[in-house]
Structures are given as structure tokens and as C-alpha cells.
Amino acid sequence: MNALCLPDHLAPLLMHIEPLLAAADKYQLGEAVSMEWSGSEVVDIHLEGTTFKVAFNPSESVAQGLEVRDQWIAPYPTLAEMQQQVAANPALVVCGLPTERGCVDIWHHLGEARAVYCHHAGASEPQRAMLLAALALDYPLEDAVTLSRAHARGYLESHADGYGETGWPMARSLFPRPLTANHPECDELGWVSKEVAVAPFATVDREKLALYPVVDTADWVKRLLELGVKTTQLRIKDPSEPTLPGQITNIVEAGKQHGGQVFVNDYWQLAIENHAYGVHLGQEDLETADLAAIQQAGLRLGLSTHGYYEILRAAEFAPSYIALGHIFPTTTKDMPSKPQGLSRLALYQKLIGDAFPTVAIGGIDLSRAERVWRTGVSSVAVVRAVTQAEDPAQAVAAFEDILVRNPTE
DSSP states (O other): OEEEEEEGGGGGGHHHHHHHHHHHHHHTOSOOEEEEEESSSSEEEEETTEEEEEOOSTTSOSTTSOEEEOOOOSSOOOHHHHHHHHHHOTTEEEEEEEOSSSEEEEEEETTEEEEEEESOOOOHHHHHHHHHHHHHTTOOHHHHHHHHHHHHHHHHHHTTTSOOOOOOOOOGGGSOEEOOTTSTTHHHHTOOOSSOOOOOOOOOOGGGOSEEEEESSHHHHHHHHHTTOOEEEEOOOOTTOTTHHHHHHHHHHHHHHHTOEEEEESOHHHHHHTTOSEEEEOGGGGGTSOHHHHHHTTOEEEEEEOSHHHHHHHHHTOOSEEEEOOOSOOSSSOOSSOOOHHHHHHHHHHHHTTSSOEEEOSSOOHHHHHHHHTTTOSEEEESHHHHTSSSHHHHHHHHHHHOOOOTTO
């Protein structure tokens, strides 16, 4: 059980934290959290060997751990100045940096600063409460900051007439937008982005989405297409594989022959050279891949995500689909994130709605497929469930029997 230890002077936050933890328990969004009290001036959040020390007073020292500042003494630093400070200080998180039109929340990520921007700051106590509750529930910092701003705005809107129910933010309209190269106010605000702004990517045929096998050889791609699979992906982990260029050439031709949507994982240069249908990239590729070249070549783009912030960040680039994972524990790939589970998957799908097709991925087998499908995702990606089946054709047929969308949905 995780523990959230509040100092006495933050007792007023309890009226906000308790309903949030109750909502999280209702939706099964994290491990149980115990509440404790201390005479310390900081908040201790103990998470399986990791301890965050969160201080809301900007005069607190950052030497002991994580400090969250949501009040500043004028004159305020510019966004560009604060971006540099946070990029250089892994212990610093800035909540509510004011700008002329709204507020910015900024945090450190692998030597860089990331941020979300909101025109309406919302209520400060609910924002603090959600930040602490989300961290205690084992959400990564980027998701905790994003959720806290969404909750602050939702709380303010629901209590405008004096009453309202405190719950979990779900509507996309409540959430802040990540500051990326594609954010319309990025340059005006002074945010420096490594990404390149791009136009929306070509769309996929949603009618061909459902079962989405991810395989590691061109032979498997061809075999699946011959079995009637309409969407598949070639994922070869070793970039030095000597047959890689030839395999990509082969799957592109096979895809055209069978009218399939065949994606290339990672190797976007080869995908462009071979006029592939599409390419699938991870979050780390947004700053290194030539997104403009991919878009201009007419390729579709799928993006991996692992939580609220990454979903919102991916949406800024208007990809062809958004992958949501990993849902269950998986051994096919080393994952820095934790399994999301069905409850979070359902909330992510609700957040995205019909804006983009969605692909659930990670540890999904035949026994889990129906529960995943009921969350409303557009497609279910599988790896071993097909390639390691005794009868792959029978496995494909079994999945296709499950992954049928009711016309009324």
C-alpha cells in the first residue's frame, strides 16, 4: 500500500484528496493509498522505494527532493527562462507559472523541460490535491501534473453555481494542451521546442481496423495478409539486421497486393524510400524523426503512448492512430512504464473519443481480447497470441469473431 503523508498545515487539502482517492478506488485506477500526518513542512509520498518530497512554498529548499512551486513573487520569470531552469534542475517542478493568457506547468524530463498550457488555471487547492493524489496512486509525474490541471479546471466549472460532484477528470475539454511545436501559441509564449510543426497525417481506413498483429518477419506479414488480416506491422528490433531493407520492400509489395494497411515500426527512412503505407513511432521519436518528411510522403503515422500526457502530446501532431499501452504485463519488449490495465484504458479511450482511431497493445491474448474490445478501442494489437498459436489461422479467426463492432456503437 502506498502512503501519502501530509503535514498539518495542509489539512484543508484533505477534503479534496479523500474524494479523489475514493474515485480512483471506484474506477480501479491505482493501488490503495493510506493517509498519514506529520509535523514536517513537506509532503512525503512513499512509492515502492521512491520518495517524493513536495513543497508548495517557493522558499523551501530543493535539496531534499522534489519541490512544486505554484506561487511566485513578481516579477515573474519568462517562460523561456523558466524552461531553462527546469531543464537544468531535475528536482524542480513549476505549477501555475502565469503568462498573459493563462498558466503553464513545467517539469523535468531526461535533461529537458516539458510543459502543459491552459488558458484557465482553475482552483489551486483542488490542483494541489490531485497532484498529490495522482503521485500517491503511482501515476508518473507528467500524468500527475496533467491530471491536476484538468481537475482544477473541472472543479471550478462544476462548482461555479455553488455545488457539484468531485470526481475524476474525463472530458478532453478539461485537459491542458502540451506545449509542442504544433501548439498554435508555442512561439508566441516563448517556448523552445525540438519538434517540427507538421500538418495532419493521412488517415487510416477504420473499416480495416480490428485485429492488428505485430510481427517480426516479412514472411509473417505475408502469411497474415493471406489469412485476410487487413492491418499489420513489421517490428524488427535489430537495426543492423542485414535483411531489413529487403523485408520492408517485401511487406510494402504484399500490402499493396492484398489491400492491407501494413506499418513499418521505427525505420521511417526505409518506409519513405519504399513508399510504405505507414510507419509506427514511439514518443522518443517525435523529437528525432523527420515528421515533415513522413507527412509529405503521404505515409500514415501511428504513435505509441503510455498515459495522459503522452496521449495529449501525440494528439498535437494529428497522427493516423494512437496506440495505448501497455495494457497488461508483456515480455515482448522492455517497458519503462507500468501496465495500464483495463480501467485506465477505458478512461484513455473516453478522453480520445472519436478524434483518432485507437490501438490497444501489450499482453493481450484471446482470453483478454473481449474485455479490451469493450472499452471502445478501434483495434487490438497482438504479438504472441497469433505467432505462437498452434494454429495461427484458427487464432486469427477466433480474434475476428470477438472484434466485431456493433453497428449501433
